[in-house]
Amino acid sequence: MIAVDTNILVYAHRKDSQWHEAAEGAVRLLAEGTAPWAIPWPCLHEFLAIVTHPRIYAPPTPLVAAIAQVEAWLASPTHVMLAEGAGYWETLASTVSAAKSVGGHVHDARVAALCAHHRVSELWSADRDFSRFTKLTVRNPLIGQAE
Secondary structure, eight states: OEEEOHHHHHHHHOTTSTTHHHHHHHHHHHHTSSSOEEEEHHHHHHHHHHHTOTTTSSSOOOHHHHHHHHHHHHTOTTEEEEOOOTTHHHHHHHHHHHHTOOTTHHHHHHHHHHHHHTTOSEEEOSOGGGGGOTTSOEEOTTTTTOO
16 A cells, blocks of 8 residues: 655645646546555645645645545545554554654654554655655655656
8 A cells, every 4th residue: 555645745736836747646546546545644634734824835725625635535435544543652662763753753753653554565755754764665756757
């Protein structure tokens, strides 16, 4: 199963991103495909916070449009949400410890731990910070897609 990180979701949504076309195509491929794909809950929270933030985007995405975008992804019949469950704490603790994640890197560790907890085969992200999680396969689906 492939999981999608916040930045890919933001680029797929924001038409003013130089990566929009490539990211939208990548997410559409997952959403319209037959294989299960996932979004970690923290990435949806972060997506909403980023696209609606007036200091990040001028103009920001209206909340109603951001919610509609999330609902469109959730409507994909092959989509799975990655949430904490029984045994998650052990996965998070080992992920944080192995990567020595502190401060802001704990958020990334949470996403990596959710992927591990749900046996995600690959995380799609443009965030190089995920390289610190050596047990997680990370791929940037945008490489070579836009200049």
